[in-house]
Structure formats: structure tokens, C-alpha cells
Amino acid sequence: MKCAEFHKALPEVLENGATAAEAEHLRSCRECSGLTQDLTLIAEQARRLAASDEPPPQVWQRIRAAAEMEGLIESARPAADPPLVPAWVPPAPTWASSTLAAAFVLVLVFSGALLYRNLGGHATPANAVVADSPAMDANDQKVLASVADREPEVRARYERNLRNVNAYIRDAKHNVETNPDDEDARDSLRQAYEQKAMLYEMAMSHAMQ
Amino acid sequence: MASTPASKTVLLALAFAATVALAAESKKEFKYTVGPKPLVTIVNEYGPVTVKGVPGHQVTITATTHSDKVDVDSSQAGNRTEARTHTQDGASPDEARVDYEVSVPMDASVSVRGSTGPYSAERLRGDVILEGDLAKVEVRDVSDAHVHVHTVDGPISLTNVSGGHVEITSVGGDVELLNVTGPKVTVNTTNGNIRYTGDFGSNGDYSLTNNFGNIDVSLPASASVDLTARSMKGSAFSDFPLEQSKRRTTFPLTAGKAFAGTANSGASSVRLRSLSGTIRVTKR
Numbered sequence: 001m002k003c004a005e006f007h008k009a010l011p012e013v014l015e016n017g018a019t020a021a022e023a024e025h026l027r028s029c030r031e032c033s034g035l036t037q038d039l040t041l042i043a044e045q046a047r048r049l050a051a052s053d054e055p056p057p058q059v060w061q062r063i064r065a066a067a068e069m070e071g072l073i074e075s076a077r078p079a080a081d082p083p084l085v086p087a088w089v090p091p092a093p094t095w096a097s098s099t100l101a102a103a104f105v106l107v108l109v110f111s112g113a114l115l116y117r118n119l120g121g122h123a124t125p126a127n128a129v130v131a132d133s134p135a136m137d138a139n140d141q142k143v144l145a146s147v148a149d150r151e152p153e154v155r156a157r158y159e160r161n162l163r164n165v166n167a168y169i170r171d172a173k174h175n176v177e178t179n180p181d182d183e184d185a186r187d188s189l190r191q192a193y194e195q196k197a198m199l200y201e202m203a204m205s206h207a208m209q
Numbered sequence: 210m211a212s213t214p215a216s217k218t219v220l221l222a223l224a225f226a227a228t229v230a231l232a233a234e235s236k237k238e239f240k241y242t243v244g245p246k247p248l249v250t251i252v253n254e255y256g257p258v259t260v261k262g263v264p265g266h267q268v269t270i271t272a273t274t275h276s277d278k279v280d281v282d283s284s285q286a287g288n289r290t291e292a293r294t295h296t297q298d299g300a301s302p303d304e305a306r307v308d309y310e311v312s313v314p315m316d317a318s319v320s321v322r323g324s325t326g327p328y329s330a331e332r333l334r335g336d337v338i339l340e341g342d343l344a345k346v347e348v349r350d351v352s353d354a355h356v357h358v359h360t361v362d363g364p365i366s367l368t369n370v371s372g373g374h375v376e377i378t379s380v381g382g383d384v385e386l387l388n389v390t391g392p393k394v395t396v397n398t399t400n401g402n403i404r405y406t407g408d409f410g411s412n413g414d415y416s417l418t419n420n421f422g423n424i425d426v427s428l429p430a431s432a433s434v435d436l437t438a439r440s441m442k443g444s445a446f447s448d449f450p451l452e453q454s455k456r457r458t459t460f461p462l463t464a465g466k467a468f469a470g471t472a473n474s475g476a477s478s479v480r481l482r483s484l485s486g487t488i489r490v491t492k493r
Contacts, residue, residue: 030284030286031286150324151301151302153343154324154342154343157342157343157361157362157381158342158361160362160381161361161362161380161381161399161400164380164381164399164400164420164421165380165399167420168399168420168421168484171420171442171484171485172420172484175441175442175484182441182459182460183459183460184439184441184459184460184482185441187418187482188418188420188441188482188484191397191418192399192420194378194397195378195380195397195398195399198359198378198380199361199380202340202342202359202361205322206254206324206342
């Protein structure tokens with residue numbers, strides 16, 4: 001069996017286990033073996049998250065609606081099936097292309113779970129997509145917990161920068177509320193959220209490593 | 210000069226410490242022959258990574274460890290080469306530190322990930338992706354390639370980068386761009402200062418944004434730009450001669466807060482935005 005064939009069969013392998021030919025290939029190919037191990041680990045983690053916090057499709061719709069209200073995105077086309085990952089989230093690469101891609105998916109799943117908690121788990125206003133206060137919220141604390149086992153300096157820097165990003169979001173959000181038709185104000189809020197997303201993603205990617 | 214017994218003891222202790230340190234230090238070298246446009250990935254939590262483009266078709270990775278609590282694993286699969294640091298549980302950052310010196314063909318795409326850095330990449334024509342929490346990042350002499358740098362608050366410096374997409378994101382790190390041009394250049398920070406020195410090339414789209422830091426742009430008189438600048442809650446100033454732009458801005462040009470205009474033929478679009486910081490455009 002060649003690697004390309006194995007990659008095609010990989011979803012089946014992860015779902016139902018390897019056939020004799022696939023197991024033989026796994027024994028002989030270090031790359032595919034490593035990829036399978038990584039994806040199995042990631043799938044397990046994702047399942048664990050999904051079991052507790054998997055957001056139903058309407059949560060993505062609510063997130064989208066909130067983002068539209070914020071002016072972060074334009075109104076949506078009606079979609080036949082609600083996608084697992086909303087269209088306005090940057091497209092993920094094909095999952096089989098690399099373990100990084102799979103890690104990215106997990107980050108999205110984790111982010112979705114966090115957003116779900118924010119939107120669906122509590123009586124939070126619809127426009128509260130993520131925390132808008134410089135104070136640390138529960139999601140921020142989870143991100144900090146993911147870097148807790150690293151050196152104190154790293155944790156301190158993450159904490160400080162999370163607070164700064166939260167302040168950025170708060171200020172940008174206030175600016176949008178004051179100037180709802182201002183394109184720059186909306187852009188500023190979008191960029192503030194992007195900063196927070198990057199911070200979360202970097203913390204999570206290290207935690208996965 | 211006569212030496213006392215005490216000083217002899219100190220010297221002996223120092224010699225012993227140096228011997229122990231040297232014994233703990235270990236150097237590994239990996240060499241791979243690669244094809245055109247290889248991909249080289251380095252994952253190193255603690256310690257510097259220096260990547261240099263060199264002529265030829267060989268990737269050479271030299272990794273220096275400083276304790277026996279850390280190891281380096283390197284492998285090649287097709288045209289992809291990877292080196293990864295493995296650290297034992299409980300190792301301190303000093304013990305986990307590995308210093309990498311990497312030479313790659315100039316057309317290699319390079320990806321470096323880690324935490325403390327510093328990272329540097331130079332003389333490359335392949336894509337460069339550098340990610341580090343606290344890492345100081347320097348990129349120099351890169352052409353016709355995409356450059357993506359992400360840090361939490363490590364400072365970022367790019368010098369002589371041209372012809373590719375540049376995407377810089379840092380929450381708290383300062384960003385310095387010197388002679389950086391390309392079809393698409395974006396810098397986004399929260400509290401970092403952004404300094405751009407150069408002429409913005411031609412036919413490029415530049416966006417420099419932050420929340421609270423300064424944005425300083427220094428342009429030669431020959432720069433051909435269509436520039437808009439706005440600090441919504443801070444201030445924006447320019448002593449660079451700009452003519453009134455033909456296109457309308459979507460925001461009021463309030464003195465001290467915003468300005469817009471073109472210079473020469475306005476070949477490159479330049480967008481400077483800050484929420485609360487100070488924007489300055491100066492002629493050099």
C-alpha cells in the first residue's frame with residue numbers, strides 16, 4: 001500500500017481500525033504511523049470536548065448573528081445545511097494534509113466550545129461573542145490554565161496580553177456602538193477579535209505539543 | 210603574583226564547573242540532500258533558531274543541547290525535513306534549551322515554532338513562517354516569498370523583504386519594518402509600536418494597525434503612495450507632502466486625528482489605523 005492510498009483510507013482507519021494491509025503499511029511507514037497517532041490523539045481530545053460542549057448548529061447561527069450585529073461580517077446567504085465551522089472563520093486546510101491542519105480543527109472545535117459556553121451556556125446578551133472586559137473571564141482562565149505548566153514568565157506574559165486584548169475589544173466595541181456606520185470602527189473590532197483568536201490559538205497549539 | 214590557597218580553590222571550582230558544563234553540552238549535526246523548494250520545520254520550545262539560506266541542495270541542522278534532559282530528533286521524508294526538540298518532564302527552561310543553527314537552500318520554505326527564541330531567518334526565497342510566544346524575531350533579505358510572523362509579545366524586525374505577502378501579528382511586540390515591500394503587507398498589534406521605514410514599493414497594499422502603540426512611518430520624497438491615516442481616539446500627524454486624494458475617504462479628515470492624500474502617482478495603497486495610539490508620517 002502506498003502513502004496516498006493510506007491517506008485516502010485514513011478516515012476509515014480512524015473510525016473502524018486498520019485492515020491487515022493498512023496495519024502493514026503503518027508498520028513500515030513512519031510518516032503515516034506518526035500522522036495516524038497524532039490524528040487519533042486529536043480525535044480523542046475533540047471527542048472529549050464534543051461530549052461535554054459540542055455546540056449544536058444553531059449556536060454557530062447565533063454566533064454569526066452576533067457577528068453581523070457587531071458589523072464584523074456581512075449578512076449571510078441562506079445555507080442548505082448549517083456548517084460545522086462557520087463560513088466567516090478562515091478556511092481550514094484539508095484535514096489529511098498534515099497534523100497541523102488537524103490541530104487547527106481542534107483549535108476551532110475548542111474555540112467553538114468556548115463560544116458555545118459564552119452564548120448558549122449562560123444568559124448572555126447575543127452580542128457578547130467573547131469577553132469584552134479587561135477582567136479575565138472563564139475562557140481566558142482556561143487558556144491560561146493551558147500554559148500554566150510552562151515557565152512563570154510565559155504565563156505572566158499571556159495574562160498581561162490577554163488583559164490588553166480584552167481592553168482592545170472593550171474599547172473597539174464601545175467605538176462601534178458609538179459609531180455604528182463607521183467602517184474603521186468595525187474593522188478595529190474585527191482586528192481586536194483576531195488578536196484574541198491568535199492568542200488563544202498559540203496557547204492551545206503549545207498545549208497540544 | 211603569588212596565589213593564595215583560597216584563590217586556588219576558587220580557580221579549581223571554576224574549572225570543575227566549566228568541565229561539567231562542557232560535559233553537559235552536546236552538539237548534533239544532521240545533513241540532508243533535498244530537491245527544489247524543500248520544506249524545513251524546526252520545533253524548539255526554548256532557545257535560539259538561526260536559519261540561513263545558502264547555495265546548493267543541502268539542509269544542515271546543528272543542534273546544541275545544554276543538558277541531558279533534552280534531546281533532538283530530526284528526520285527527512287521526501288522533500289520535507291524536520292527537527293524537533295524533546296524535553297523530559299521537569300526540565301527547567303535552561304535545561305531544555307537547544308540552540309539551532311540551520312542552513313538551507315535559498316528556495317526552501319522554513320517554519321519555526323517555539324516559545325522563547327530568538328529566531329532569525331535570512332537570505333531566503335521561500336516562504337517563512339515564524340511563531341514564538343516571547344521570541345524576538347528577525348527576518349532579513351527575503352524575496353519573492355510569503356513571510357508570516359506571529360508572537361505574543363516578542364519584538365519583530367523585518368529588513369529587506371520584498372515581493373511576497375507579509376503578515377505580522379503580535380499582541381504586545383513592537384514591529385519594525387525596514388525596506389519591506391510586497392503586494393500585500395499587513396501588520397496588526399494591540400499594544401506594540403509599529404515603525405515602517407521605506408518607500409512602500411509600487412502596486413502594493415499596506416495595512417498597519419494597532420490599538421494603543423505608535424505608528425511611525427518614514428518615507429523618502431520619491432515614495433509613490435495613496436495614503437490614509439486615522440487614529441480614532443488618539444492623534445495623527447504628517448509632515449510628508451501629500452496631495453488631495455481623488456477618492457473620498459469613508460471618515461472625516463479631522464485635523465490631528467486623520468489625514469489622507471497621494472504622493473507621486475500613488476502606486477501603493479497605504480492604510481494606517483490606530484484606535485488610541487499616535488500616527489506619525491515623516492519625510493526623510
